[in-house]
Amino acid sequence: MDTHYYKEYSPCLQRQMEFKVYGYTGQPLLVFPAQDGHFFDFENFGMIATIQDKIDRGIVQVFCCDSIDKETWSDQNGDPAHRIYMHEQWYYYICHELVPRIRQINRSSKRIITVGCSMGASHAVNFMLRRPDLFLGTIAMSGYYNSDIFFQDFCDEHVYDNTPVHYLMGMPIDHPYIEQYRHCKIIISCGQGAWEDEMLKSTYQLRDLLYAKKIPAWIDIWGKDVNHDWPWWQKQFPYFLEEILK
Template sequence: MKEQYHRWYSHNLGTDLEMLVFGDRGYPLILFPTTKGRYYQNKDEGLIESARWFIEQGLVKIYCPDSIDHLTWYNKDVHPAARAYNHQWYDRMLNEELAPWAMHETGVGKVAVAGCSFGGYQAGNFAFKHPDKVSNLFSMSGAFDIKQFTDGFYNDDIFYNNPVDYMPGANDPNLWQMNIILGTSEWDICKGYNIIMSNILKAKNINHWLDIRPQAKHDWPVWRQMFPHYLSTIK
C-alpha cells in the first residue's frame, strides 16, 4: 500500500499543512481526523488498514489532511465569531486547494469525503456546502449542529457552517445526486444528531442511508467496520 507524506504552504491559512496520502490511483477521498486530530490519526487508529483492499486494488486514493480544530471550534481562548471566521479559511483551503489537487491527481471530477466523530461533521459540512465538488459523503458518528461550540453566539459564519440550519433551504441539484451515508450506532452519543440530519434530508426528498449499527458505541471499532462497507458504495 503506497503511502506519501506531503507538506505544503496553504495560501488560505497562511501556514504549512501536513497530510498523508494512501494509494496511487482510484477515486479521491478526503478523510478527516476526529477532534483536534492530526494527519496520521486515521492511520494510527487502523481506519486506513480497514480500507487496505480498496487502496491496493486502485479503487480509492485517500487524502488525510491535518485539522485546525484548535484554532476554530475548539478554541475557547477566542470569541465564537473568531472560531467561525477561522473555520471559514479552513473551508476555503479544502475547496480551493485540497479538493482540486485530489481531483487533478486522480483525473476524477469530484471527491468523496469521510470522517469519524468531529471528522464526520467536517465531511458533512464540506459536502453540504460544496455539493458541486462532492459525490459521496460517509459521516461516521458525526454531529451536525455546531452551535454547541459557539457559547450562544450566532452570526452568518455560524449559520453557513451549521448543516441543520442551512440545509433546509439548500437547493443545489447536486445534493440530490450525492451518495450520502450517515453512520451511527445504538449507543452512539451522536445518534440523535444523525436522526435529526436524516429527517432534514427526508423532508427534502434527498436520498440517503441512515445506518444505525446495533450494540456499538461512539468509538473506533464500529468505524473500522463501517468504513470499508461505505467505500464499497462509491459511485
C-alpha cells in the same frame, strides 16, 4: 501500499499544512480527522488497513488532511467570531488549495467522496453539502451536525453556513443544491452505545431534514452495543465504502 507525505504552504491559513496520500489511482476519498486530530490518525487507528485491498488494487486513493479544530470548534474560550472566521479560512484551504492538489495527484477531475468519524463526520457532511460540485458523496460516522454545543447561542453567517441543520432547514425546496444533493451518495451512520447520545440525536435531526427535502440518504443506526470509538468505525468504514462505490 503506495504512500506519499506532503507538507505545503497554505496562503489561506498562512502556515504549512500536511496531508498524506494512500494509493496511486482510483476514486478519491478525502478523510477529515476526528476532533483536534491530525492527518496521520486514520492510519494510526487502523482505518487505512481496513481498506488496503481497495487501495492496492487502485479502486480508491485516500487523502488524509489536517484540521485546525483546536483554533475553531474546540476553542470554546476563544472569541466566537474569530473562531468561525478561522474555520472559514480552513474551508477555503480545503476547497481552493487542497482539492486542486487532489485532482493533480489523482490525475482526474473526479468528484471526491468525503469521509470522517466524530467531528470528522461533521466536517465531511458539511463540506459535501456546501460544495456538491466538488464532492460526490459522504461516509459520515458518528457526527454532530449542529453548532450549539460548540458556539452556544452565537450564530453569525459563518456559523450558519457551517451548520447543516441550520442551512438545510432554511434552504428552499427549489434551491439548485437540492437537486444536486439528490444525485449525491450520502451515507450517515451512528451507534446507540456509549458516548453516542448527542450524536444520535443530531443524526436523527439531520435525517428528518434530508427526508423532508426529499434528498435520498442512507441513515444507518447501529445497535446499543456500538460505541463512539475506533473499533466500531473500523467495522463500518469498509462496509460503507463497499456500498458507496456500487
